[in-house]
Structure formats: C-alpha cells, structure tokens
Amino acid sequence: QQQVKQSPQSLIVQKGGISIINCAYENTAFDYFPWYQQFPGKGPALLIAIRPDVSEKKEGRFTISFNKSAKQFSLHIMDSQPGDSATYFCAVSDYNQGGKLIFGQGTELSVKP
C-alpha cells in the first residue's frame, strides 16, 4: 500500500524555469511533510519541510504549497538551475507513530542549461 504518491517520475526543465513536483497522501494523521534532495552517490538531505498549520513555506527559491483538504502538497523550484538537477523525494510522517518518514517514489529532475 503506497501511502504517498509522487509525480512526475522525471522532469526536464530549462534553466530559469519553474520545476513543480506533486505529492498526494491518504492518511489525515500525517503531520509533517518534508522534501528531501538526493544527488548521485549521496544520501538524501532535507531541503524544506512544512507542517499542516500553514499553507505555504518559502526558503529561497524553494517553496512548499500545502492543501490540507485535498491532501496534497507540492514543491516549487523557482529559477531552476543546473545545480538543482537531482532526485527529489516527498515524505510524510505521523508524530504518534514515532516520526518515521514514509517516502514517495522520487522525481528525477534535470535542469538543462
């Protein structure tokens, strides 16, 4: 049973463009929604995260939009750069379940110069 569905699987964006990755979940008990970034040969690293009491969080060029009623959240990368080329994972977590992270399938982003 897939608890979080991520799309698209892969994404190609021109330098300077906007990259958008979407995730949907089912369990309303989830209370923490992070995005992780992974470069080849490295482990995932926390990029940005949001809790359900806000609808948007922005950190530099990265923004999370959260729609609690639709049980969806998305990552927007503004002014995408070749250095942003990586695999991005959304995740969900339930504090009452020990805070373990359940990850989406990942999106491979390629930003073309």
Next chain:
Amino acid sequence: DAGVIQSPRHEVTEMGQEVTLRCKPISGHNSLFWYRQTMMRGLELLIYFNNNVPIDDSGMPEDRFSAKMPNASFSTLKIQPSEPRDSAVYFCASSLQSGANVLTFGAGSRLTVL
C-alpha cells in the same frame, strides 16, 4: 561533525554469503533508521531504533534480515543468507529524537549480490 558514517560503501558478494552493514550515527542523536533504496520500490524503511531499542521492524523483509544497536554509537544490519534480490543501496539515518522527523542520512552502502 563527520555526519552519519556507513561502511562498507560498496559490497559485492555471492548468493548465500552473510553481509554485515555498519552505521555510526551522529553523536547525540538518539534515533536511528535503516532504509533500503531500489529503483522499483524507492526508499523503504526497514527498521528504526530509539535510544538503542528497536521500535518498529515491520519493514524488515524477512527473517534473513536482522539489525542490532548495541550502543548509542553503532548499529549493524545483517543479511544471512544474502540473495540477488537484496541488491540495493542501504542507508542509515539518525535524528536528534524520535518524532523530530529531521533525518540526517549517511552516504549509503551499495550491495550487489551475485
């Protein structure tokens, strides 16, 4: 801080052999997680520990897999006997406290079982 340290970085073994993967979490972190990454299944949580105690091992695929955390600075994931379908990248991650959700991952151990 050196971060989460995993060894070996690469392991190639033959089917039926025992494999032991090692992890040193960040000092002061009291939760430790083992994940497996494959193309087909993505990042799967295998097991996690809080204060050296296994809390949830529901993701451990079968009895061939076992994990231990004898102290706050060391954990092992053992596969015995290994099978080709175990080929994957195994990640260890640690966090400051269970429920804090901010995981710091190691660089991973890439396992190939022939």
